[in-house]
Amino acid sequence: MAEDKRVDLGIELSGIRLRNPVLVCSGTYGNGREYAEWLELEALGGLMTKSVTLAPCPGNAPPRLWETPSGMLNSIGLENAGLERFLADELTWLSHLDLPVWVNVAGFSPEEYVEVAGEISRTGLAAALELNISCPNVKRGGIHFSHDAHEAAALVELVKAEIEIPLYVKLTPRCTDIAHTAAMVAAAGADGISMINTFPAMAVDIETASPRLGNVTGGLSGPAIHPIAVRMVWEVARAVDLPIIGMGGIWTWKDAVEMMMVGSDAVAVGTLNFADPAAPLGIVDGIAAFLERKGMDSVTELVDMVRGEDE
Amino acid sequence: MARRQCGCFVELTMEMGEPFAAAPGQFVHVRCEVPGLILRRPYSLYDVRKGSASLLIREVGAGSAWLCAVEEGCELDMLGPLGRGFSMSAGGRHALIAGGTGIAAIRFLATRLMELDGDTVVFWGVEGEKECGGLHGALDGEFDLRLATMDGSAGYAGNVIELFRASGTEGFTGIYACGPRGMLAGLAECIGSEGLARLQVCMEERMACGVGACRGCAVPVSSPPGGYLTACKDGPVFTGRELDWRRING
Ligand SMILES: Cc1cc2nc3c(=O)[nH]c(=O)nc-3n(C[C@H](O)[C@H](O)[C@H](O)COP(=O)(O)OP(=O)(O)OC[C@H]3O[C@@H](n4cnc5c(N)ncnc54)[C@H](O)[C@@H]3O)c2cc1C
Ligand SMILES: Cc1cc2nc3c(=O)[nH]c(=O)nc-3n(C[C@H](O)[C@H](O)[C@H](O)COP(=O)(O)O)c2cc1C
Ligand code: FES
Numbered sequence: 001m002a003e004d005k006r007v008d009l010g011i012e013l014s015g016i017r018l019r020n021p022v023l024v025c026s027g028t029y030g031n032g033r034e035y036a037e038w039l040e041l042e043a044l045g046g047l048m049t050k051s052v053t054l055a056p057c058p059g060n061a062p063p064r065l066w067e068t069p070s071g072m073l074n075s076i077g078l079e080n081a082g083l084e085r086f087l088a089d090e091l092t093w094l095s096h097l098d099l100p101v102w103v104n105v106a107g108f109s110p111e112e113y114v115e116v117a118g119e120i121s122r123t124g125l126a127a128a129l130e131l132n133i134s135c136p137n138v139k140r141g142g143i144h145f146s147h148d149a150h151e152a153a154a155l156v157e158l159v160k161a162e163i164e165i166p167l168y169v170k171l172t173p174r175c176t177d178i179a180h181t182a183a184m185v186a187a188a189g190a191d192g193i194s195m196i197n198t199f200p201a202m203a204v205d206i207e208t209a210s211p212r213l214g215n216v217t218g219g220l221s222g223p224a225i226h227p228i229a230v231r232m233v234w235e236v237a238r239a240v241d242l243p244i245i246g247m248g249g250i251w252t253w254k255d256a257v258e259m260m261m262v263g264s265d266a267v268a269v270g271t272l273n274f275a276d277p278a279a280p281l282g283i284v285d286g287i288a289a290f291l292e293r294k295g296m297d298s299v300t301e302l303v304d305m306v307r308g309e310d311e
Numbered sequence: 312m313a314r315r316q317c318g319c320f321v322e323l324t325m326e327m328g329e330p331f332a333a334a335p336g337q338f339v340h341v342r343c344e345v346p347g348l349i350l351r352r353p354y355s356l357y358d359v360r361k362g363s364a365s366l367l368i369r370e371v372g373a374g375s376a377w378l379c380a381v382e383e384g385c386e387l388d389m390l391g392p393l394g395r396g397f398s399m400s401a402g403g404r405h406a407l408i409a410g411g412t413g414i415a416a417i418r419f420l421a422t423r424l425m426e427l428d429g430d431t432v433v434f435w436g437v438e439g440e441k442e443c444g445g446l447h448g449a450l451d452g453e454f455d456l457r458l459a460t461m462d463g464s465a466g467y468a469g470n471v472i473e474l475f476r477a478s479g480t481e482g483f484t485g486i487y488a489c490g491p492r493g494m495l496a497g498l499a500e501c502i503g504s505e506g507l508a509r510l511q512v513c514m515e516e517r518m519a520c521g522v523g524a525c526r527g528c529a530v531p532v533s534s535p536p537g538g539y540l541t542a543c544k545d546g547p548v549f550t551g552r553e554l555d556w557r558r559i560n561g
Contacts, residue, residue, distance in 0.1 A: 027525065028520075028524070028525060029524055030520075030522075030523065030524030030525070034520070034522045034523045034524040034544075035522065035524065038390075038522070050526075058535075058537050058538050058539060059526060059529060059539060060529075061558075062516065062528075062529045062530070062531070062539070063516070063517055064517075064526070064527045064528075064529055065350075065517045065518070065519055065525075065527040065528070066517070067348070067349065067350050067517075069347045070347045070349065071349070072349065072350060072519065074519070074525070074527060076525065076526045076527060079526040079529070079539065222349055223349070271349065271519075272349075273520070273524075274349070274350055274351065274519040274520045274521075274525065275342060275349055275350065275351060276342070277390075277520075277522075
């Protein structure tokens, strides 16, 4: 196990101690319980929950999944049982584990975000919040909070005022300049950045000339998006001075190391969990072996090792 | 792992190192080592005996092609058994209806119902006799099997729901089905709302995690209205009344 290794894999993010820098992404590990019978959850660096909304959300019409070369499209549509059930059934269960939990919060209006975030913060059971801003603002004609950096920053400010735990903002490629969005949410008081969410994408069944997904479009994840995620983390790491949790198509320990080298302080494994729920633990071991081979003492040495010409 | 080809189907039999207890209708989620293919593939259990389990696979794409050609003796990376299987009771008279590879779950169910002293009739619909490669003959030795072929090459000429209807749908205490959406919808219509109370179906839906974590395999259910359950964890077997047939047909 990684714990036996001489190198130090522990990190600290916004005052939260993680035993290693490998978390699992929102929506790809349920709320942990689904995987508890398959592996030791406490060996993970941390867990980011499925998005929680104020009211129960039925989700989108099926089909919700489509596999593409080295990737997959999903249009789950934020299906979840709502805040009340999340607190009673999921967060309480999770809080008995020795595992830092980022609760991912979503909403369809600023008020909804604020209420959900505030309630979760007040339970004292979550280590941090992750704000999923890839949601339509129903009050503003469905424009995504993430679409407009000002909209995103205003939301961060409102939520920050209601919570006492660190706030990570989850950035999405659904924007024109991700470094600009990052700088705006940082100025609005975000404590950290997680990135990236899926790419808006689409696939068609040409035999029937119909979309593969019931929702027509969905989000692309998996190895197909990894190099784009690396580039975006690189840009954001240069624009803000906040901790970054990097994600997007991490498939091997090498991808994780690469993500850290361009500036992320930790990584999160997503789609890979579907192929192998224990993969995050293998990635931890792979990182440890790499550090030993390179003669490094701490995993934090990897962060930002790649420097641009002008630095 | 040992392989046997029957027409369009390949039967894979795995030696199980540990005790493997599974119910008919449960499935395993299998990793296929194809470059660029990332998700596991779900397969119903076809047979489970002491120390072994088998699957019945039809080649339809890259993942199943890899499974059909996997070298004998290889170890497969499988997660399972997963999901909720058929609920069974002792005795009774049962109609089991399979379309294509749906015969996998249905065969396992038939053997278990017979062990419970049930009187079982299996209706199996395929395109043509060639597709089966003699598998129907072998299975007919295990239980009462009635074949329907679309091309009329063997058994009843036409679809399996017509064959089932022609045999009289009333006399059965339980009706169980596994097959394509269209077949299941046709069956639900054929037996009407009274029949739905006796119906259990195995729903095939595309899957990612296979354990209820991603909500990707949503199946429309009647309660709550407009809601969904997961095929992988809440199913794949559902009762006829649990499902919202209007949205399944639509
Ligand atoms: C619970 C369950 C039990 C199953 N049991 C069996 C079985 O016993 N034997 C068997 O041969 N197949 C079974 N299937 C279907 C099998 O999982 C798919 O055929 C397989 O995933 C196809 O993978 P592929 O890479 O070969 O094809 P792909 O290239 O992924 O797809 C080829 C074609 O198969 C269809 N397909 C893909 N995945 C599914 C799916 N999950 N359900 C239905 N259609 C699908 C696609 O729409 C496409 O038309 C089962 C599916 C489920 C959900
Ligand atoms: C099936 C699925 C469901 C997801 N659900 C959520 C979600 O509820 N909230 C969220 O912020 N991100 C969600 N994501 C995005 C992931 O957390 C992650 O940002 C993205 O998939 C990129 O990482 P990956 O390529 O390693 O999967 C989901 C992704 C997938 C594949
Ligand atoms: S496949 Fe993930 S919930 Fe069913």
